[in-house]
Structure formats: structure tokens, C-alpha cells
Amino acid sequence: MRTPQxxxxxxxxxxxxxxxxxxxxxxxxxxxxxxVDAAVRAAKAAERGKFDAVFFADTPAVVDDLSTRSPxxxxxxxxxxxxxxxxxxxxxxxxxxxxxxxxxxxxxxxxFRALDLVSGGRIGWNxxxxxRPQAALNYGAEVPSRGERYAIAEEFIASVxxxxxxxPEGALLLDTENxxxxxxxxxxxxxxxxxxxxxxxxxxxxxxxxxxxVVFQAGGGxxxxxxxxxxxxxxxxxxxxxPSGAAHWQxxxxxxxxxxxxxxxxxxFNGIVTSVGSTEGEALQRRRELDELGDLxxxxxxxxxQIGVPLDMGxxxxxxxxxxxxxxxxxxxxxxxxxxxxxAKEGWTVRDVxxxxxxxxxxxxVGAPEQIADMLQHWFxxxxxxxxxxxxxxxxxxxxxxxxxxPILQKRGLFRTEYEGTTLxxxxxxxxxxxxxxxxPA
Amino acid sequence: MRTPQxxxxxxxxxxxxxxxxxxxxxxxxxxxxxxVDAAVRAAKAAERGKFDAVFFADTPAVVDDLSTRSPxxxxxxxxxxxxxxxxxxxxxxxxxxxxxxxxxxxxxxxxFRALDLVSGGRIGWNxxxxxRPQAALNYGAEVPSRGERYAIAEEFIASVxxxxxxxPEGALLLDTENxxxxxxxxxxxxxxxxxxxxxxxxxxxxxxxxxxxVVFQAGGGxxxxxxxxxxxxxxxxxxxxxPSGAAHWQxxxxxxxxxxxxxxxxxxFNGIVTSVGSTEGEALQRRRELDELGDLxxxxxxxxxQIGVPLDMGxxxxxxxxxxxxxxxxxxxxxxxxxxxxxAKEGWTVRDVxxxxxxxxxxxxVGAPEQIADMLQHWFxxxxxxxxxxxxxxxxxxxxxxxxxxPILQKRGLFRTEYEGTTLxxxxxxxxxxxxxxxxPA
Numbered sequence: 043m044r045t046p047q048x049x050x051x052x053x054x055x056x057x058x059x060x061x062x063x064x065x066x067x068x069x070x071x072x073x074x075x076x077x078v079d080a081a082v083r084a085a086k087a088a089e090r091g092k093f094d095a096v097f098f099a100d101t102p103a104v105v106d107d108l109s110t111r112s113p114x115x116x117x118x119x120x121x122x123x124x125x126x127x128x129x130x131x132x133x134x135x136x137x138x139x140x141x142x143x144x145x146x147x148x149x150x151x152x153x154f155r156a157l158d159l160v161s162g163g164r165i166g167w168n169x170x171x172x173x174r175p176q177a178a179l180n181y182g183a184e185v186p187s188r189g190e191r192y193a194i195a196e197e198f199i200a201s202v203x204x205x206x207x208x209x210p211e212g213a214l215l216l217d218t219e220n221x222x223x224x225x226x227x228x229x230x231x232x233x234x235x236x237x238x239x240x241x242x243x244x245x246x247x248x249x250x251x252x253x254x255x256v257v258f259q260a261g262g263g264x265x266x267x268x269x270x271x272x273x274x275x276x277x278x279x280x281x282x283x284x285p286s287g288a289a290h291w292q293x294x295x296x297x298x299x300x301x302x303x304x305x306x307x308x309x310x311f312n313g314i315v316t317s318v319g320s321t322e323g324e325a326l327q328r329r330r331e332l333d334e335l336g337d338l339x340x341x342x343x344x345x346x347x348q349i350g351v352p353l354d355m356g357x358x359x360x361x362x363x364x365x366x367x368x369x370x371x372x373x374x375x376x377x378x379x380x381x382x383x384x385x386a387k388e389g390w391t392v393r394d395v396x397x398x399x400x401x402x403x404x405x406x407x408v409g410a411p412e413q414i415a416d417m418l419q420h421w422f423x424x425x426x427x428x429x430x431x432x433x434x435x436x437x438x439x440x441x442x443x444x445x446x447x448x449p450i451l452q453k454r455g456l457f458r459t460e461y462e463g464t465t466l467x468x469x470x471x472x473x474x475x476x477x478x479x480x481x482x483p484a
Numbered sequence: 485m486r487t488p489q490x491x492x493x494x495x496x497x498x499x500x501x502x503x504x505x506x507x508x509x510x511x512x513x514x515x516x517x518x519x520v521d522a523a524v525r526a527a528k529a530a531e532r533g534k535f536d537a538v539f540f541a542d543t544p545a546v547v548d549d550l551s552t553r554s555p556x557x558x559x560x561x562x563x564x565x566x567x568x569x570x571x572x573x574x575x576x577x578x579x580x581x582x583x584x585x586x587x588x589x590x591x592x593x594x595x596f597r598a599l600d601l602v603s604g605g606r607i608g609w610n611x612x613x614x615x616r617p618q619a620a621l622n623y624g625a626e627v628p629s630r631g632e633r634y635a636i637a638e639e640f641i642a643s644v645x646x647x648x649x650x651x652p653e654g655a656l657l658l659d660t661e662n663x664x665x666x667x668x669x670x671x672x673x674x675x676x677x678x679x680x681x682x683x684x685x686x687x688x689x690x691x692x693x694x695x696x697x698v699v700f701q702a703g704g705g706x707x708x709x710x711x712x713x714x715x716x717x718x719x720x721x722x723x724x725x726x727p728s729g730a731a732h733w734q735x736x737x738x739x740x741x742x743x744x745x746x747x748x749x750x751x752x753f754n755g756i757v758t759s760v761g762s763t764e765g766e767a768l769q770r771r772r773e774l775d776e777l778g779d780l781x782x783x784x785x786x787x788x789x790q791i792g793v794p795l796d797m798g799x800x801x802x803x804x805x806x807x808x809x810x811x812x813x814x815x816x817x818x819x820x821x822x823x824x825x826x827x828a829k830e831g832w833t834v835r836d837v838x839x840x841x842x843x844x845x846x847x848x849x850v851g852a853p854e855q856i857a858d859m860l861q862h863w864f865x866x867x868x869x870x871x872x873x874x875x876x877x878x879x880x881x882x883x884x885x886x887x888x889x890x891p892i893l894q895k896r897g898l899f900r901t902e903y904e905g906t907t908l909x910x911x912x913x914x915x916x917x918x919x920x921x922x923x924x925p926a
Contacts, residue, residue: 119598125567156561182682226551240624
């Protein structure tokens, strides 16, 4: 029997990397968020590394302070970026977020199916709800309550899937001899009807080689799990430790089962930030440089909050004083705080505690390639759901991961050495689907 | 002084050509409407021919009988197609329709700006209203009245332009040295407010080299002229004869003036279907073949209506009998009928009268390259608005026009031999614009 293998998605945040100072780093395109060549370069590297997919998160609003940083959660525009990548890559999956809160189901169905056709069946749709007031105001709307947002999302995804299914496999005939273009009898209005939406259909586009795009879900809570259980084959998760990651995977599997779907068709992708060096020291130096280019002062202050000690920029190059460490404690509200405290007690300088990546949206894997592979293997073998979203600190970290970490994972039998199929569903090991899941309650 | 030169847009309808039977023709990709390579091939050919732009019309609904023909007015999906073309061409403009009736202004602003960035400033937006019930039902909406649709369109275009202008030129600093990403003070909410829409902004994307996409307008009437006068630099028109084309151009110029805009910044593109052969006989043979592949029977019947004579498929290869021609008349409701009657009286067979293209959405230029160039020159010099939308009968007609008709126009000094600028605004001879027109009433 073959060793189980992990699934990997590459996420180049905002075209420059997840670190706020990444856009300033030499070797990173400062205009990466509007320069689609940066995304193409990352996707080609990830494809060389046999990644399952590249992923682009999105929020339809300006939510960052643009005076000091590149927009982090809104790339140029997801449909435009995925189309460019579809034309310039051949095998890798292409996944992007599109909101279920402020869109038309018909437009999402059409654009994502068009993407799936252009890419030969390599698209994924991360179907999220949007709760940011800045986004709502761009659409002249108010933010619906959380419960309402999820009720809309459920109908929205069902509508999109029903529209996708309105053109069945085999109905495109292209019979030039007899002048039969399509089996029009089989392409019929679907009359999607819900409390929040209505769409007649049909959609005028045939299925792709994988049928329809793979649906991904992100965000926790009972509502999120229900969405995942009903519709998703991929789930994005952001656990800070293995126990919470493993618990979420089990919850996702139970949710799929509860809706009559196969739990083995679910992959959870856990976000990990990576900072690769040829040695641990080099990786820490890389992060120190990135911290300098970002907002180091706020990180120093926040480390103080994490460990209950007043810190300022004057403390940067010293270990935390042992008198202060006596009263230090890990802030109970931040799951990253115990690691921060441990590093402080080990005697690292304030600068180096921060360089270990204790202030990031995801756990940070910092070190030599072997160390990063070890961490991923440990998490993987601890049952966190089969996959990881690799989120490099800065754009040049994409190639570092592909060239130095992937070969180790491959050597250990933990990751594919070649694509076996051509579609994203092939990469994820899930079957063709065109329309709502067979078990769907409607 | 240089001879005034015409402007040319290439429109490959539905990826296969405007003739209903085009998808069946050897040498045409039968799946052209879902195969973006067909659009890429056409755009590259048009770029070789120094066309101002390629154009894709769109209706967000299935409105054709798919049993016998390829969807004509809905390509794969405009944003996806334009992105692919942006990556695979370098100079030619890229124009697509997007409805103002069933979209969010913020989404159109964002997607078309992203396209404009990816293409280096080569995008045009044909801002239409949508009155088709099939489209409305896909969005769970009813079709607003014509007046209402135009009122919405006016606010919609103003909103999109205001969002485009919310990121002023020069506000993207990319100052890596000092960590100044953008001049955030200058990127502010626009608070677009109207009777039909609200959008806060700002849009998180800087202007392209041409500022913002060129707005095109299509569709006549007083409402359409007002939209053109307020916002457009390009107008699509479909006149069947020179006098009505010339009258529309004058009306468009007056509309621009009425709103304080420069009438010399308007170009009207008149739709012309082309069927090119090396001789007139070969061109007619080409059309006879396309008629056979399409719905010839309904064309025979319709010719009967045009000239007031009962015709059926049995009459196909004979001239219309002289006894019938005695009572024949040109149907007053169809401006193409006088030509049909004249051809019938000249003694062409029914098949050949039809092959002259008397039943098409646009006037048909059928013949040898010199004949087609003559027709375009005659129209151009009769003051119909400076431009033409060249709409080939079938996909292989794109290259025929580029290789055989364009050189004649160039030799006569009627069309450019090289691009002078890099943006669509350069090709059209209009200035940079980012935001609402200076003279806008709001």
C-alpha cells in the first residue's frame, strides 16, 4: 500500500507575499498586486512543484492601510487572474474566492464555468460569505446578520450548482454533418427558487472535463460546517495548533456524512506561512529583514501583550530581562502566546522571538528545508485533514519552497512526483460532478 | 494634410462567425463559442491587420435555438475572453459588452479596470441596457421599462466612472526605500449616490496607461443618444444605408456637444458583414455554401416576404418568374427589400439573390477584395462616422479580410499601416481620461 500523500495549495498573498513588508523586498515585484506576471511566475513554479492548486483569496473592498502596504486580501481581480493563469499553466488547479453575499449567482456560475472550460477543468471556487462593512457599502448594501449570510450562501451555492447542471454532459453534439449543434431538449431552465434568490437558466455553457469547479469552503462555526458538509470538497482552515486542526477535520468529515456525502471526498487545507533558508539562521535572518520592512514597532508592542511584559523598540536587540520574565505569562486569548513566551525564556532577543513568526495569521514554519518538511510531516501524520496551504512570507519564497522543500517531501513519499490526472478533481482524488450532489436535500 | 483614415473593429460573432451555418463550415472550429483559441486566432489576425480593436457582444442568457446553431450573441464570457486576448496580443484594443441592467457597478468597475491593467490600457466597455426577459429571469428580476433601463444605465455608467476616478493618477507610489506604497490621502471613497444605486468605493486599483476603459454605446433613440453624448467615445451603429448612418453620426456629434464634450472625440462604428472571395463569383459561392449550412428554407420564405412573392425551396435554382415579378414590390418595413427586388429583377436565381446577403443584421459586402474596399471607402467618404465593425460571415473570413482587403485600404491611404500608440485611446485619437468627464453635470 502506498504512503498517504498530502495535498498542497500555493497562496501568494496579494501578489507579493503575506508579510506586510514583502512588497519592499529586493527580488519581489513591488507592484505584484496589479502585475499579473507575478501571479504567473508563482503559478508556474507551483506547477513545477506538482502542487494541487494555487489559491487567491479576495475581499471586494479596500481594507488595508495603503499608505504603508500592498493590498493583502484583494488581488487584482480573481476572474482576470485565473484566466491568465489558465492560459499559462497546463496542469495545476486554480482556485479563487468569490463572495456569495454580494454577487449574482448567475454571474458566478457563468464566470467560473467559463474559467473551468478555458483551463480544461482545473478550477475551484472558494464560496465565502462577506461580513465586511466596507464591502457591503461598495454594493450599496448592509451586511446581513451571520445567520442570514449563511442562509443566503446555502441558496447561492445550490443555485450555482443547479445552473452548472442545467447543461448535462454529452448535450453538446457539434454534429456538423447533420447540423445538430446541441441536444437542446436536455438543456432546460432549472427554475432555481429560494427565499433569497431566483434564477431561471439554463446556463449556456457545457461542462468541463471535470464537470464543474470544485467548491471550497472557509470559515468555522456550525454554519460553516453545514456549508462544507452540503457542498464542499475542499476546506480552508487556519488552526494554530494540531489539536484544533485535527478536531476540525473530524468535524468536516462528520458534516459530509450528515448530508449523505462521502467523507473521503473532503480535503482540509491548513494554512502555514513558510520562511525557507538554507539554514535555520539564514531563515531567521530573512524574517528579520522582512520584519524591518514591515511594521516592526507594532510587532514589538504586540509581543509585549502576548507575554504580559512592556516592550518597546529600545528592547529590540536584547533578550527580555529576567526580572520581567518572572511575571510574564502567555496571554490566554492568543494561541500563539505560549510559543512566544517559550522563545523569550530560551533567551532569544526580542527581534529574534518575533523573527520566529509568533505574530502571523497562520503558524510559521521557519528554518532549513528539512525543518519545514519535518513540521509539515508531523502535522500531516497527526490527522489535520490531508492538505496545506503554503503561504510564503514573500514572493521569492515560492520558488524556495518548490525547489528545496518539495523534493524532500517527495523523497519521503509524502507528495506526488508527477500529476496523475489533468483536472483539479483528479489531483484531489474526487469524482466528476456536474450539478447538485446526488444526496442534496432539495 | 493626411487623408482621414477609418477606424476598424473586428467582431467574430460567437467565435464562429455571424452566419448561422458558420460553425459547420470546414476550417471553422465548430466549438468556437467555448474555445477561446478561436478568439485568440481572430484577435491575432486583426492585430496583424492593425485593427483598432476586436469586439465581443454579449447577452447573459441563452436566446438561440441550440438544436441547430451555435450561440450567436453570447460568447464564452466576456471578461474571461478579454483576459486571454490581453495576454496573447500586444497592441490591439479589446472591447466587450457588459450590461448596466443586471450587474453591480462595483463589479463592472473592478473587472474592467483589472482588464485595462492586464492589457496595458487597451480595453473598451460597451455599456448596454438589457431588455430580454430571458436575461432578466436569470437574475430573478423583471425587465425595467425602457425609460427606467436608461435611467439606470446613466447612473450605472456614472458610478463606474466615479469608481475608476477614485484612484487618481500618480497615487501609486511603490516607494520601497521609504515604505510608502500609495498616497492614501488621495484614494478616497466616492460615495456615488443615485436613485438606483449607491457605491462607496474607493476602487483598490490604479489607472492604466490610458486612464480608464473607453466607453462604447450601442442602440438608438433619444435615450441612447443621451448616453452616448454624456459618456461614450465609441458608438456601435447598424444602419442599412448611408443616409441613416450619416444622420446618426450627426446626431451623435450633436449629443456630445449638448453635454459639453468634444464631438471630434466620437467614432461611430457601422456594422458590415463581409464575405470575401478572390472574385465576386467565388464570394457568392462561399455565401451559397454558408446558406446551405444554415437555415436556407427560412431565408427563401423571407425573401418571398421582402418582395411580395410566394417562394419555396422548389424555386431555389431559378430566377423569380417574370409573371410574379410584375406584381413584386419591396416590403416597406425592411430597408433591405429594395436591394432584394433589384437583384431579383436582374435575373439572379433565388439562391443567388440570397447569396448577395439581403437577409442579414448588417449590410453585406460580398465580392472580391477591391469591391469590398470600394464599398467601405464609399460609406466612409459619405460621412457615416469614421469607423466600421467588420463582421465576417465565418471565422475563416477574419484572415481573408486582413490579408486581402486591409492592404487595399492601406494602399489607398484610408487605413493605418502601423499602430502609432499603445492604448485603445491612442488608436481612437482620444485623450487620457480617469473618472467622469470634466463636463459631467453631477
